[in-house]
Amino acid sequence: MDAQPTTPSDAPDASPTTPSPPPDAPSRDDELGPPLVELHGVNKHFGDLHVLRDIDLTVRRGEVLVVIGPSGSGKSTLCRAINRLETIDTGTIAIDGQPLPEEGKELARLRADVGMVFQSFNLFAHKTILDNVTLGPVKVRRTRSAEAKKEALALLDRVGIGNQADKMPAQLSGGQQQRVAIARALAMHPKVMLFDEPTSALDPEMINEVLDVMVALAKEGMTMIVVTHEMGFARKAAHRVVFMADGQIVEEAPPEEFFTNPKSHRAQDFLSKILTH
Numbered sequence: 001m002d003a004q005p006t007t008p009s010d011a012p013d014a015s016p017t018t019p020s021p022p023p024d025a026p027s028r029d030d031e032l033g034p035p036l037v038e039l040h041g042v043n044k045h046f047g048d049l050h051v052l053r054d055i056d057l058t059v060r061r062g063e064v065l066v067v068i069g070p071s072g073s074g075k076s077t078l079c080r081a082i083n084r085l086e087t088i089d090t091g092t093i094a095i096d097g098q099p100l101p102e103e104g105k106e107l108a109r110l111r112a113d114v115g116m117v118f119q120s121f122n123l124f125a126h127k128t129i130l131d132n133v134t135l136g137p138v139k140v141r142r143t144r145s146a147e148a149k150k151e152a153l154a155l156l157d158r159v160g161i162g163n164q165a166d167k168m169p170a171q172l173s174g175g176q177q178q179r180v181a182i183a184r185a186l187a188m189h190p191k192v193m194l195f196d197e198p199t200s201a202l203d204p205e206m207i208n209e210v211l212d213v214m215v216a217l218a219k220e221g222m223t224m225i226v227v228t229h230e231m232g233f234a235r236k237a238a239h240r241v242v243f244m245a246d247g248q249i250v251e252e253a254p255p256e257e258f259f260t261n262p263k264s265h266r267a268q269d270f271l272s273k274i275l276t277h
């Protein structure tokens with residue numbers, strides 16, 4: 001970064017909201033694109049349980065949004081609703097201006113635009129790593145096999161496991177399997193990637209290898225919604241943190257602001273618990 005003899009607030013890369021962003025902080029909000037994922041008035045019940053309450057949320061192209069909150073607050077349900085793995089009762093969800101269709105081919109196409117990485121890697125156990133990555137493009141995107149293979153190998157390289165392509169999932173570590181899951185999602189050329197606690201099932205020494213891949217993706221401008229309690233990731237890569245409790249968005253702020261100065265009691269209480277872990 002160039003040090004300029006002008007006053008810091010006049011410097012071209014000074015952020016108007018955060019006085020001292022970390023050196024590798026993502027681009028400022030005004031560099032983000034138009035709305036890509038839009039939720040308006042979304043409600044969802046499981047029986048008597050009101051799990052999503054009047055959720056309004058807009059994620060812009062290139063934005064990295066971290067969703068954080070206590071267990072049972074509705075984070076996974078929110079992700080699943082965005083991918084239409086879960087229906088909603090009222091409200092609207094649109095991806096790139098297209099409302100989520102109910103079912104059928106349109107839904108399949110739209111779902112292919114949303115990459116999803118879960119806590120459990122969900123790889124096909126009886127297929128090789130390479131086949132796990134090529135299956136979606138070949139079956140859903142109708143990519144030719146040779147082309148899908150070439151791209152899969154490039155993606156596996158990109159997530160650091162290019163030399164594991166012929167192995168079976170069980171022969172890989174958890175961190176490696178999760179990176180395959182990321183490569184598999186990327187192979188579909190999604191417009192947005194959803195991550196639901198992608199590192200919480202991993203041994204500590206494998207967490208960073210997965211987070212590093214995610215940080216790199218974020219830097220490349222991928223639109224990401226990430227449910228995680230990894231504050232290091234949020235600080236490094238997120239534009240915004242959304243805090244959920246009891247099915248509601250209680251608070252949202254840039255990561256530094258949220259972690260250093262949470263406004264709601266719920267967030268203060270939650271952070272004090274995860275910080276003292």
Ligand SMILES: Nc1ncnc2c1ncn2[C@@H]1O[C@H](COP(=O)(O)OP(=O)(O)OP(=O)(O)O)[C@@H](O)[C@H]1O
Pocket residue numbers: 046049051069070071072073074075076077078
């Ligand atoms: N299929 C389901 N049927 C009934 N209740 C459900 C179902 N899925 C989730 N719930 C309930 O909905 C609430 C929200 O669950 P959700 O999994 O979205 O929370 P979460 O914030 O992801 O929690 P965690 O941090 O534990 O993953 C919880 O009370 C959960 O028990």
Ligand SMILES: [Mg+2]
Pocket residue numbers: 075076077196
């Ligand atoms: Mg969850």
